[in-house]
Amino acid sequence: MKIVSDMTALLTGMWITWQHIFRRPVTIQYPEEKRTPYPRYRARIVLTRDPDGGERCVACQLCSAACPVDCISMQSAEAADGRRYAAWFRINFSRCIFCGLCAEACPTLAIQMTPDFEICKRDIMELLYEKEDLLIDGCGKSHDYNFYRHAGIGVTQPRGAGPKEKPPVDVRGLLP
């Protein structure tokens, strides 16, 4: 009978919730107890350096384009050797939603996310992280990638000296 099965369903539900009353809560009392996030946890953003110690960020603006909340802004500039870098780079962590799209968009692996999630501040302006706050002395998750070695335009190495590059064409040569 339908009514019997309906009542059983209701009572089963009641019985399950009754059992749960006596279970051990899963709550972690955050400020006192802390759990260690996984290494790939997506929290505070950093800017990494390439294995040679140079800034990886080339200020290509892809992260700011990918950012759904527009919390990244920057100004690119050119160094004397033709290397493109960020004159200033700002992440407004009061807006950041830690979606990780910037890290995903970064073609040079400069933007990476760290497991440090405790970045609350009393003054909201302190959540404006500038390049000097973001830049770390390390490669982060990729130890051997240097964008400029593979870019093919010769900034860190002479033109045509990069991996898988032929030496520059001699324009005045007559041979085909």
Add this chain to the structure above:
Amino acid sequence: MIYDPLDIALMLAKIALVFFVILTLAAYLVFAERKVLAWIQDRKGPNRVGPFGLLQPLADLIKLLTKEDFRPIGADKWLFYLAPAMAAIPAIMIFAVIPFGAPLRLFGHTVQLQVADLHVGLLLFVALSSLAVYGVALGGWASNSKYALLGSIRGLAQLLSYELSMGLSLVPVVMLARSFRLSDIVAAQAGCWFIVYQPLAFMIFLISIAAECKRIPFDLPEAEGELVAGFHTEYSGMRFGLFFVGEYLNIIALGGLAATFFLGGWHGPLLPPVVCFSVKVLAFAFLFIWIRGTLPRLRYDQLMHFGWKILTPLALLNILVTAWWLVLRG
């Protein structure tokens, strides 16, 4: 008419006692609800303010009192201010007729543990619960907000419908006790609780009072998934607090009435009468919390369908059967 000063003093004392106890109880019921819900959901619940979070109700009160008292643009000023009171006052007034213990002998007087032993006590309860509708209706309407208005329209229809089945489910009780006086009803259950004779009426009454105090699964007037907070969407601070407290006062009052009508009131084995009564009331309160932690919300048409097409006919049938039985038994 001349009144005995002692009578007046006793009366005032009883009123003060009832006020103090039920208001404290209501506050702690909120706390209990949060705790039990948390346990059901494998959480810990409030545990920051005081030992085990026991001062949480106080913290809530301070928060509510210090919040901005906000009135939306276009709201109907007086009705907006009146509505929370209209919601809380009838709930408190119901306690006037509930006998919460056996009569006491005190200073040579027999003291009824009941504020007013009216011989239309049951009717007074029905009247007051029908007046409680106005808090919901006026609050939602005066807020000048579509969510609030929808909530109050739902509330009106729901309370009106379930009041009917609630009233009808009490008719067999009256027939058995042959009185509207609650002390008589309690007295009539000295031998056997009415739940034994009237399990169906008890179930109908239980469902109806769940709907009357707008509890899950009947919380459509304030369905937060659809209507933000329903009829009290626009309320803040202590005015919201009044609605909130009114709801918990209602739970206690209706729990007390359910105990009175079907579970023998203050009658009970071993324990003193007042404790017996309290245990029953708290059991009802726990039941409501438990149900809230278990059941999902009904759809509105299901709610109306259930009220009008199932509960009301069932209650009518129950009356007929009871009447027949009483007539046959003589």
Add this chain to the structure above:
Amino acid sequence: MEAYLFYLLAAVTVIGTVLAITEKHPVHAIVYLVSSFFSLAAIFFLLAAPLIAMFEVIIYAGAVMVLFMFVIMMLDVGRSGDGLRPGLRQWLPAMLLAGVILALLGMMLAHGGWPAPGAGAAATLRDFSLTLFRQHGVAIEIISLQLLFAVVGALYFGKRRGP
């Protein structure tokens, strides 16, 4: 004590009713009317007719007025400025009726005054029921049948016809 209470409640009832008639805003009018009903119920209570008092509240304040309110909210006619104060033409029949009632009241007063209220002896439920069902049993049945027809009629009209 009771006399003071009575006059207070009577004043509330009269003022509430007058305001309910003159108020342009339907929701406000309902609130006035409900308060009027409530104080009327209290008067009944003072007059030792608690059952009438309760029915006054349950039926009129608790059911009829709530239905009115429901309809007003559903149809959204509660906008201030929508309602117009009725003109003299609409007032006339009401004033005529009021005149008749006042005249009857005067006649009653002139003919031997006030029938004494049944002070003290509260009409018990049992008496009330006996009177109602013994003396007016047929009338009660007729009225209830009438209500039944009304309900059936309403159901019939409210039923969705066609596909």
Add this chain to the structure above:
Amino acid sequence: MPKLIIDSISVEVADGTTVLEAAQSVDIPIPHFCWHPALGKAGACRVCAVKLVDGPVKGIQMSCMLPAQDGMVVSTTDPEAVAMRRHVIEWLMINHPHDCPVCDAGGECQLQEFTIAGGHGIRRYTGSKRTHVNQDLGPFIAHEMNRCIQCYRCVRFYQEYAGGTDFGVMGSAGKVYFGRFQDGQLESPFSGNLVDLCPTGVFTDKTARFRARYWDYEMAPSVCQGCSLGCNTTPVARYRELLKTTARQNKAVNGWFICDRGRFANNEVNDPQRPRTPLVDNRESSRDEALDALLLRIAQIEEQYGTGSIAIVGSPRLALEGALLLPLLAQCCSAGALCYFTSQEESDTTLFLTGLLSAERSASQQDVRKSDCIVICGCDPLQEAPMLALAVRQAWRNGGVVYVIGDGIDLPCTFTTVASLDAVPLADAKQPVLICSAANRPDLLAATLKQQTHLKLAVLFPEANSFGAAQLAMAQGAISLERAVASGTIKGIISVEADIPPQLLAGIPFVAALDWRLTEAVRTAQVFLPTTAWVEMDGTAINHEGRAQRFKKVMHPGLPLRGLGPAVHPPHIHRSTPPGGDPQPAWQIVALIIAGLSGERIAEPFSERWKRLRELEAESEGVMTHDL
């Protein structure tokens, strides 16, 4: 009129139209690199492949090289064609470096778009890439040869379209190199167009190098203010800085290109020295204070020297909106003179030439391009209005003959020098155009023009709105400031973006200036109110042929973020207006002054005969104002 079917849409096009153009006419996009509407076809990139399913030709064909023929059934989505295009892109990408993040074309790169659209995501080629050495092409154009895909657009434009000789293509096969014979600045005054033309990042704008990305650009259709031609542009701004200017197409005016003078003209707008705050007696003040001071001084001058002692001075570079309100302003402060020109000579010649230019007479750049006989009389288009010289070259390329009266000028085409206008066989020409300048006084023109009714006239005025100013000056009976000052009654000058020489300002007790440039009037002014440059406002300018064109606000006025001091990063402060954000369009300030003087509020500067300009669209070809 061949009729063909492209992707089941039936198209009828003119003879000689290619399949690519036919598809474009019904909004079917076909990817292309080497084909360009202004340069035509080269058949170099192979990326416009389509499949001809039925008709006179069948199989995979290059749509840019294939003239449309009757009965053709073309499919752009045929799997074979799609695969062909995908493979072509993959070949083109073999040697292309993976440097999009550091390439200025990233985001506005056709190669990038077609690579992504074609689905070529992973490089399969495992061999080594070809590299090139770059050249230094001067301060404007950056060169990155590794990115080249050999579409030949650059060299076709530079040599064929613009007549440049110092840039070309060298080498063969895999060694093809586009550049100069040796490092050095590109000599053509149209070299900036290489940036617009290059479908990838070989040529990029060095002045805007590494500054912003396409999606962050603030852009709006605008009109170049460099000369009176009114070429259509799209300026690009970022962080309150005018980054660069790109060409915008307007068939009747500049076609597809602009000259370098108009393109690399950002400095004036970005200038950190630009006056951006209102000044009263050289003291910084708020806009309201300066306005009040101005009103007070006007009243004082009138009281002291009597009515008619104030001159209202507009200028031919002032946008039409502002110029239109000046007569009203003159009326409100009962000015003694309303001037649109400072020098008497400029006033005379401009008014005279404007009077000659009727709607039929005036020649647009398109008319010049179409002409078969061009006479250049006493002016140097390459110096005064380079785009007109480019138009002359197009006429010459199409077989037109170019005559030059006078000597010492250069043109990007061959021409015949003649002694006078009589020596030119104007009567034989079908569409002759005479190009002259407001700098000379060609009085003798009038007679010739009377004889040669089909002769069109292109006049090179010095400023962007000279024609509009002259029209207004004629209508209002305005005189030149030179004459007004000479009369001796002028004791106060209100200069609205006017370039007044110091000797005219010398004896004037009161000068007020509204301007965005640091002119002589601004330096001497007692009251100064900053106005917006053309990229910071909506406005209208009337070009040399009488065509009114609307330019839109590209950016908000304000000190460029880069100019905010030596800080490492922008300051951490909230504010509602940017620093230096005070400037308002000149016409709005004039309207405020009028409101202060007479109480009349002006919300819309266009009234009476100018009403039609209210609905002028920036993206339209413009409206001829002769018969407004």
